[in-house]
Amino acid sequence: MTAAPLPAGLSEVLARGDVWCGDTLARLPEAGIPSGHAQLDAELPGGGWPRGGLTELLCERPGIGELSLLLPALAALSVADGWIALVAPPWQPHAPAWAAAGLALERLVVVRAGRDAAWCCEQLLLSGGFAGILAWPPVGLDARALRRLQVAAEGQPTLACLWRPAAMAATPSPAPLRLVLAPFAAGLSLHILKRRGRPAAQPLTVTLPRSGKPRALVCPPFSLPAPRSAAPQAVA
Amino acid sequence: MARGRVLAADAAARAAGVRDGLRLSTALGLVPGLAVCERAAGREAAALEALACWAGRFTPEVSLAPPATLLLEIGGCLRLFGGAEALIAAALAACGSQGYTAAWAAAPTPLGATWLAWGGAAAIHAEAGGFQRALAALPAGVAAWPAEIQARLAAFGAATLGDLRRLPGAGLRRRLGSGVVDDLLRAWGEIPDPRPVFVFPERFAQTLELPARVDAAAALAFAGQRLFAALAGWLNARQRLVRGCRLGLIHDDGGTTELPLRLAEATADEVRLGRLLREHLGRLRLAAPVEGLTLAADDWVARPGSSGHLFDLPPAGEGVMACLERLQGRLGETAVHTLGLAADYRPECASRAVPPGNPSSAMAVPAGLRPLWLLPRPQPLAERAGRPQWHGPLALETRPERLESGWWDAGEPGAPGDARRDYCVAKNPLGQWLWVFRDGEGWFLHGLFG
Structure with missing residues (x-):
């Protein structure tokens, strides 16, 4: 009895576009937007933040550098004449900081959506004119609304990011890319919960550029100059 | 009804035996509950002019033939619409959505087309031969000549226009006049x-x-669309784009509600105006039933010329400005804005809201480190052992930056006033990056580095 013939055509089969190997990342139809962090790009399908699909960013509390992670990509989109929308942001955006990050302020739209955040996102996605949409949906956003948003995002050339609390990590979501962000020494630790392709093994860390140096400064006591109202009196 | 006689009746009345020219008393005898409307020549003329405005979408050369005929010169715009058939189909469909039914004909001469349309031709006669044969076959009564002339024509035995044309011209001129x-x-x-x-x-x-009183605001969208169609025709004929218009709702108690519609970007697109109106109507509560609508366009700009693309496909979706406009319609004008810089060192005054579509002024960005988020008002922080606290003790990451400005609006209501503050970047044990300041009253949290 002869041994079974070797699967000679295996490499050909593997080279086909519709055959997917379990240990590779999916190839997206459109290249991602480089995130500005090489180690993160290597882990994201498409080599960067994806267009045409929701990206969920889950973090416990704001202010840990979650937006700074996205700023290089947003700045690149804005420089290429793209419109960026902030839907239902948690606080008011401080224009000088966004301008310093390289975003064109006349193409940065703030939408105070209130309860209509999901509707606004859907409309903005469907309009097809936005390069980036960052949304802070209300906490009780249900799976149906998420599904609608994902359908609206498909095929659009838009980077669509939803900020959601870390407690939602256990709840399934139709978003094809989900990341949990946590603070780490001088940057962020990212755990990719879900992506197209093989699951991520371990969290990766990203250093964020901060101009401040991590050292405890003792603030000098607050001193006020002489009250200004004294000056005119002195002149008089 | 005009001068006590029936002028036109609908199908139900005709079924009951009401004919044109019947006396009103006879008609009321036939149908006791007959709804009678007096003919208003002024309103008919206004309707014809409104329709002429609307027809501006098809051709810039429109002429009126009162009381009820509109002549469009389409020879020059056949290619734009893809041929006479396509143009006429579009015109008839649009005419239907305006609420009118039209008898039509297309012919080389305006009077010939008018007579053919009155005769119910509903056909396109592009070449002279077929057109003249069709004209010759029309009964002589089609032309709007006085009754006395019609009677004399009947006495001549000329039943069709063709018969009439075969009679010698000089004799006809002597007997019937030159007209x-x-x-x-x-x-x-x-x-x-x-x-x-x-x-x-x-x-x-x-x-x-409106044909009937309307109680629900949403039901006005359809009627509004008719006005927008007329507006689009007018804009097209005058080569203009509208930036804002006012829709007036006339209530049955004589009052009026003004509904200003503002557009982020000038347009002549009636569909876009209709969508914007629907968003506004969705929020509107009617004070009283509405019996009429007025539309006035007072804010318009000249249309900039642009060449069409030969190969590029139009972008999918409605585009940025149209989308923002609809969001503004639903959420309110101030809820959707872009950002601009303001020349003020005080952080709460350094950003301003700019309506979308306006360029923000070019300005230098301040050199210091600034947070992406600003709290609506500074939040006082507790101080323990000389260190401010917010979810744990804060570690200061930078040297203090002194901002001292704003003496000019101290004491004014709503203004932040004179500020003298030392700002630092701080980090708390949870890893949040904060922007805190200290002034004479203690520590405050003012922003977050996202």
Whole structure:
């Protein structure tokens, strides 16, 4: 009895576009937007933040550098004449900081959506004119609304990011890319919960550029100059 | 109804035996509950002018033939619409959505087309031969000549226009006057027939009377669309784009509600205006039932010329400005804005909201480190052992930056006033990056580095 013939055509089969190997990342139809962090790009399908699909960013509390992670990509989109929308942001955006990050302020739209955040996102996605949409949906956003948003995002050339609390990590979501962000020494630790392709093994860390140096400064006591109202009196 | 006689009746009345020319008393005897409307010549003329405005979408050369005929010169715009059939199909469909039914004909001469349309031709006669045969077959009664002339024609035995044309011209002129013969020559295109061109009004203001009172705001969208269609025609004919218009709702108690519609970007697209109106109507509560609508366009700009693309596909979706406009319609004008810098060192004054579409002024960005988020008002922080606390003790990451400004609006209501603050970047044990300041009253949290 002869041994079974070797699967000679295996490499050909593997080279086909519709055959997917379990240990590779999916190839997206459109290249991602480089995130500005090489180690993160290597882990994201498409080599960067994806267009045409929701990206969920889950973090416990704001202010840990979650937006700074996205700023290089947003700045690149804005420089290429793209419109960026902030839907239902948690606080008011401080224009000088966004301008310093390289975003064109006349193409940065703030939408105070209130309860209509999901509707606004859907409309903005469907309009097809936005390069980036960052949304802070209300906490009780249900799976149906998420599904609608994902359908609206498909095929659009838009980077669509939803900020959601870390407690939602256990709840399934139709978003094809989900990341949990946590603070780490001088940057962020990212755990990719879900992506197209093989699951991520371990969290990766990203250093964020901060101009401040991590050292405890003792603030000098607050001193006020002489009250200004004294000056005119002195002149008089 | 005019002068006590029935002028036109609907199908139900006709089924009950009401005929044109019947006395009103007879008609009321036939149908006791007959709804009778007096003919209003002024309103008919206004309706014809409104329709002429609307027809501006098809051709810039429109002329009126009162009381109820509109002449469109389409020879020059056949290619734009893809042929006479396509143009006429579009015109009839649009005419239907305006709420009118039209009898139509297309012919080389205006008078010939008018007679063919009155005769119910509903056909396109592009070449002279077929057109003249169709014209010759029309009964002589089609032409709007006085009854006395019609009677004499019948006495001649001339039943069709073709019969009439075969009679010798000089004799006909002697017996019937020049009017009839000249009309025949004009219809056949043998003498010129110049028509005064309808002048599109300088300002657009139209009124639409609703067939029934409307209680629900959302139901007004359809009627509004008719006005927008007329506006789009007027804009097209005058080569303009509208930036804002006012829709007035006339209530049955005589009051009026003004509904200003603002557009982020000038447009002549009636569909876009209709979508914007629906968003506004969704929020509107009617004070009283509405019996009419007025539309006035007072904010318009000249349309900039642009060449169409030969190969590029139009972008999918409605585009940025149209989308923002609809969001503004639903959420309110101030809820959607872009950002701009303001020349003020105080952080709460350094950003301003700019309506979308306006360029923000070019300005230098301040050099210091600034947070992406600013709290609506500074939040006082507790201080323990000389260190501010917010979810744990804060570690200061930078040296203090002194901001001292704003003496000019101290004491004014709503203004932050004179500020003298030392700002630092701080980090708390949870890893949040904060922007805190200290002034004479203690520590405050003012922003977050996202």
